[in-house]
Amino acid sequence: MQNFTKYLKAKANIxxxxxxxLIKKVKLKNIEKGETLLRPGEICRHSFFVEKxxxxxxxxxxxxxxxxxxFGSENWIVSDRSSAFxxxxxxxxxxxxxxxxxxLISSDFINEASEISSSFRHFNQxxxxxxxxxxxxxxxxxxxxxxxxxxxxxxxxYPDLTLRVPQWMIASYLGITPESLSRVRKExxxxxxxxx
Amino acid sequence: MQNFTKYLKAKANIxxxxxxxLIKKVKLKNIEKGETLLRPGEICRHSFFVEKxxxxxxxxxxxxxxxxxxFGSENWIVSDRSSAFxxxxxxxxxxxxxxxxxxLISSDFINEASEISSSFRHFNQxxxxxxxxxxxxxxxxxxxxxxxxxxxxxxxxYPDLTLRVPQWMIASYLGITPESLSRVRKExxxxxxxxx
DNA sequence: CCTGTGCATTGATGTATGATAAGAAGGATA
DNA sequence: TATCCTTCTTATCATACATCAATGCACAGG
Numbered sequence: 001m002q003n004f005t006k007y008l009k010a011k012a013n014i015x016x017x018x019x020x021x022l023i024k025k026v027k028l029k030n031i032e033k034g035e036t037l038l039r040p041g042e043i044c045r046h047s048f049f050v051e052k053x054x055x056x057x058x059x060x061x062x063x064x065x066x067x068x069x070x071f072g073s074e075n076w077i078v079s080d081r082s083s084a085f086x087x088x089x090x091x092x093x094x095x096x097x098x099x100x101x102x103x104l105i106s107s108d109f110i111n112e113a114s115e116i117s118s119s120f121r122h123f124n125q126x127x128x129x130x131x132x133x134x135x136x137x138x139x140x141x142x143x144x145x146x147x148x149x150x151x152x153x154x155x156x157x158y159p160d161l162t163l164r165v166p167q168w169m170i171a172s173y174l175g176i177t178p179e180s181l182s183r184v185r186k187e188x189x190x191x192x193x194x195x196x
Numbered sequence: 197m198q199n200f201t202k203y204l205k206a207k208a209n210i211x212x213x214x215x216x217x218l219i220k221k222v223k224l225k226n227i228e229k230g231e232t233l234l235r236p237g238e239i240c241r242h243s244f245f246v247e248k249x250x251x252x253x254x255x256x257x258x259x260x261x262x263x264x265x266x267f268g269s270e271n272w273i274v275s276d277r278s279s280a281f282x283x284x285x286x287x288x289x290x291x292x293x294x295x296x297x298x299x300l301i302s303s304d305f306i307n308e309a310s311e312i313s314s315s316f317r318h319f320n321q322x323x324x325x326x327x328x329x330x331x332x333x334x335x336x337x338x339x340x341x342x343x344x345x346x347x348x349x350x351x352x353x354y355p356d357l358t359l360r361v362p363q364w365m366i367a368s369y370l371g372i373t374p375e376s377l378s379r380v381r382k383e384x385x386x387x388x389x390x391x392x
Numbered sequence: 393c394c395t396g397t398g399c400a401t402t403g404a405t406g407t408a409t410g411a412t413a414a415g416a417a418g419g420a421t422a
Numbered sequence: 423t424a425t426c427c428t429t430c431t432t433a434t435c436a437t438a439c440a441t442c443a444a445t446g447c448a449c450a451g452g
Contacts, residue, residue, distance in 0.1 A: 059340070069336070086325065129281045133278035135331040136278060136331065139334055140255055140263060143371040144255070147408080168428095175340075178429085179430090179431080182431055182432080183431090185431095342438080363399075364399070374401095375400090375401080375441085376438085376440075381401095
C-alpha cells in the first residue's frame with residue numbers, strides 16, 4: 001500500500017481528509033506467479049496497481065499464440081482500459097509473471113476521485129495522454145522497424161524488464177518468435193553490443 | 197462549420213449562450229490537396245476537424261519511407277495529441293489527400309470548454325478512451341495478423357476510405373509495400389472475394 | 393493529339409523471419 | 423545426486439514479404 005499512496009500523493013494533490021476517505025475504497029491482493037486476474041469475456045472491474053512484482057496483459061489469437069500487450073512492474077498500472085471504461089467484455093488476459101502484490105482500483109474509485117478533486121482529474125488526463133503517446137510510438141515501431149531495432153528500443157526503454165522477463169515473452173511483446181530473438185541477440189553480441 | 201457544430205452539439209451538451217461564445221474561438225481553413233498542416237519539429241497547435249475532404253498523418257523514417265498513422269475524412273479529428281497536449285515537438289506530418297476544409301481547434305478551446313461544461317469533459321474522456329481502444333486493436337493486429345488479414349480488416353472497417361485513398365497509402369497504413377498489397381488483392385479476387 | 397507523371401500490376405530474385413526439431417544449460421524438487 | 427522442467431540456443435528448411443525492374447494505364451497539361 002505504501003507505494004500506491006506515495007504514487008497517488010505525488011500525482012494528485014488531494015486534501016488529506018478526502019484522501020483518507022478515498023483510500024479506504026481500494027483493496028490489496030496477493031497473487032502467485034501464474035495466477036490469472038482477467039480473462040477474455042470478463043469485464044475488467046479493476047485496474048491493478050503493482051505494489052511489488054510483475055504482471056503482463058496479453059491476447060491469444062485463434063491459432064493459440066500469445067501476444068503480449070503490456071508488462072507492469074512496481075508502480076505501474078495494468079488494466080484493460082477499454083473494457084473497464086466502456087463496460088465491455090475484455091479480450092485480454094492479465095496474469096502474474098512473479099508473485100505479486102496489487103492494489104485493486106475500481107471504476108468507482110476513479111469516478112469518486114474525479115468528482116472530489118480537479119487535481120485527480122488532471123492526473124487522469126495525463127495518464128490517458130501518456131498511454132496514447134506510448135501506444136503511438138509502439139505502432140510506429142511496428143510499422144517501420146526491424147526486429148533488431150525493436151529489441152534495441154526495448155532494452156533501452158526497459159532495462160529492468162529485460163532482466164526480469166523471460167526472453168520468449170519479450171519476443172512476444174516485440175511481435176517475433178523466441179528463436180528470432182535469440183538470433184538477434186547473437187547478432188548484437190557479434191557487433192560487440194553489451195546490454196549492461 | 198455546420199458539421200462541426202452538429203458534431204459538438206451531439207457529443208456535448210453545452211448551454212446555448214456558452215456554446216455561442218465557444219464557437220467563436222474556432223477558425224475555418226481551406227487547404228489544397230498536398231498542402232501540409234504540420235511538420236516534424238513543430239508543435240501541434242491545433243486539432244483539425246475535417247468538415248469536408250481527407251487528411252492523413254504520417255511519419256517518415258530515416259530511410260525516407262512514409263508510415264501512415266491515421267486517415268481523417270468528414271467528421272474526424274486529426275491531430276498529434278501528444279504534441280498538442282504536452283507541448284512537445286511533433287514527429288508527424290499532417291497533410292491533405294484531397295482539397296479539404298478544416299475547423300481549427302486550439303488547445304485553448306478545449307481547456308475553456310472543459311472548464312465550462314462537465315458534459316464536454318465527459319465527451320473528451322470518451323474521445324481519449326476511444327483513441328486508446330483503437331490503437332490497442334491496431335497494435336494487436338500488427339502483432340498477430342498477416343498482411344491479408346490486416347487488409348481485410350481495413351476494408352471492413354473503412355469501406356469509404358478504401359475507395360478514396362490511393363492503394364500505396366493503404367499499404368503504408370498496413371505496414372506493407374504497395375506491391376505486396378497488390379498481390380494480396382489479387383489473391384482475394386481469386387478467392388472470389390469482392391469488396392462491394 | 394502527344395507526352396509526362398503517378399499509380400497499379402507483374403515477374404524475378406533476395407532476405408528476414410517463421411516453423412520445426414533437437415540439444416544444452418540452468419533451477420527446482422525429490 | 424538424480425531427475426524434471428523451463429528457457430535458451432542452434433540448425434535446417436519453408437515462406438511471407440521486400441526489393442528491383444519493367445510494363446501498362448489513366449489522366450492532366452501543353
